Structure formats: structure tokens, C-alpha cells
Amino acid sequence: MTTSPDIDPPLLTLHAAVVLVTATLIGLVAGGLTFLGGTHPALSVLAGLAAAGGAVPGLRGLIR
Numbered sequence: 001m002t003t004s005p006d007i008d009p010p011l012l013t014l015h016a017a018v019v020l021v022t023a024t025l026i027g028l029v030a031g032g033l034t035f036l037g038g039t040h041p042a043l044s045v046l047a048g049l050a051a052a053g054g055a056v057p058g059l060r061g062l063i064r
Helices: 014-036 041-063
Strands: none
């Protein structure tokens, strides 16, 4: 069985995919809890985005 040399590498590595999915989940949880706490929905979205963005460097270091 021969393999084709024209196979493209994956767009994201497994490490990057795990980090981004986990950061997204953290952002959703943080935004949801902020919304349930009675904050305006726009501020809840901002809180979720900030939590997701802040989680990426930490997760990157933890998962390595």
C-alpha cells in the first residue's frame, strides 16, 4: 500500500484544537454564569470573551 506524497498537513494540530475547544468551553461557562448573576447580556459576552482569551496562554502551558 503506497501513500500519496501530496497529503496536506492538518490545519490545526491536536494540541491547538484541544486548547481552543477548552478555552471556548471556559468562556461559555464564564459568560453564562455572569449572565445568570444578573449582568447585562453584552457585558456577559465580554466577560466570556475575556475568560476565553485569558485561558488560552494558561492552557497552552498546562497541556504541553
